[in-house]
Amino acid sequence: MDPQAAKLIGAGIAMCGMIGAGIGVGNIFGQFLAGALRNPSAAGSQIGNLFVGAALAEALGILAFVMGILIWIS
Amino acid sequence: MADPLHQFQIQKIVDLPDVTLPLVGKVDLAFTNSHLAMTIAFVVVVGFLTLVTNGAKVVPGRMQAVGETLFGMIDGLTESIIGHDGKKYFPFVFSIFTFILAMNLLGMFLSFTATSQLAITATFGVITFALVVIVGIVKNGVGFLKLFWPTGAPLVMRPVVGLIEFFSFLLRPITLTLRLFGNMMGGHIALKVFAGFVATAIIGGAGWFGILVFPLSLGMTIGLTALEFLVAFLQAFVFAVLTCIYLNDVVNLDHAH
Numbered sequence: 001m002d003p004q005a006a007k008l009i010g011a012g013i014a015m016c017g018m019i020g021a022g023i024g025v026g027n028i029f030g031q032f033l034a035g036a037l038r039n040p041s042a043a044g045s046q047i048g049n050l051f052v053g054a055a056l057a058e059a060l061g062i063l064a065f066v067m068g069i070l071i072w073i074s
Numbered sequence: 075m076a077d078p079l080h081q082f083q084i085q086k087i088v089d090l091p092d093v094t095l096p097l098v099g100k101v102d103l104a105f106t107n108s109h110l111a112m113t114i115a116f117v118v119v120v121g122f123l124t125l126v127t128n129g130a131k132v133v134p135g136r137m138q139a140v141g142e143t144l145f146g147m148i149d150g151l152t153e154s155i156i157g158h159d160g161k162k163y164f165p166f167v168f169s170i171f172t173f174i175l176a177m178n179l180l181g182m183f184l185s186f187t188a189t190s191q192l193a194i195t196a197t198f199g200v201i202t203f204a205l206v207v208i209v210g211i212v213k214n215g216v217g218f219l220k221l222f223w224p225t226g227a228p229l230v231m232r233p234v235v236g237l238i239e240f241f242s243f244l245l246r247p248i249t250l251t252l253r254l255f256g257n258m259m260g261g262h263i264a265l266k267v268f269a270g271f272v273a274t275a276i277i278g279g280a281g282w283f284g285i286l287v288f289p290l291s292l293g294m295t296i297g298l299t300a301l302e303f304l305v306a307f308l309q310a311f312v313f314a315v316l317t318c319i320y321l322n323d324v325v326n327l328d329h330a331h
Contacts (some may be wrong), residue, residue: 048151050316055312060250062256069259073079 007071021061026057028053078266082190082259084108110189115176123172144172148314159325163318166205170198171314173235178258178306182299189309190258192251202317206246210324211297220327246320250313257309262301268295 032050041046088105095101126141134142148168151248152160174189188194210218221243222236271291275284 036232048154051308051312052315052319055253055316056249059253062260063249064251065260066252066256 011071014064014071017064017067018061022065024057024060025054028057045052045070078263079213079216080260080272081185081187081266084191107186108194111180111184112177112194114184115180117268118180118274119172119176130285151314152318155315156322156325159319163209163321163325167314167317167321170202170317171310174198174254174313175310178310179303181258181262181307182302182306187252187258187262189254190262192255194246195255195258196251198254198313199247202250202320203247206320206324210327213325214327217327218324221323248314254309254313257305261298261305265295265298265302268298 028050032043032046036046084106085107086104090103090105093101120302123141126137130138145168148171149164152164152167154160156163162169173198177188177194181189196237210221214220222240224232224235224239227235268291270286272295275288275291280287
């Protein structure tokens, strides 16, 4: 296989790590909504936790994204 | 199609002569577009905060209310996460939050986003990490190592969990750096890719298919622009929250959890 093509395919495959981040962030926000609708009065105080959880889950996907970009431009 | 990575290139605006520093070696001094974006961000932050506190009244006007909301948000954050010691760390968290927020938001207006440069976000990550380590050692001395000794786990498991805790502690500056960098770079690449589709469709690069591509891509660009404004605020906020959480770990080490 042409090395250039293999590199681009590899960069694309590396982006698959973002699937997990998508599932994780979706799960966090979905669970938050489910909880917030059951007890709306407690929802406001948990916004901070919500974003921290989403950020932590997203960071792992970003690692895969950065890896993909590094393979692409290197 | 135009190169979506072109926007991240560092360009020299004013070239200054190189200097040779003792340990570092040769340093290329130049006033670049990254430098310019950061300077504008600095001027915007200082100018905005001077404007809102200039002639402060007991009953705030419109501008003062904006500044007080921003101030109160970070004040509440440090207070609720770090506790009554939080006031001491408020200046650091507030300055890092406003500076990142200004750079993120200016990236939406200028053609260059300072926080999409790895060197800049890495500097913020390292500063935060160094502050956490220094505060931890100054406040707790050797007791700082208790951070890696989980008392909640069974005794047999403690070295293993402690080792994992240690490595996740070392990963903190890297995740702080890459989260901000990846979010800003990814968002701007996506924005430019869809904007490139619009341009391609307009000049007829996609043929008659362009009639379909043009409205879809234009709608996507508008939607992504709105999303980017949210992300710009959110990433600055998340950076501030995580700084508070990491500081809380070492400030309240003795009576935590």
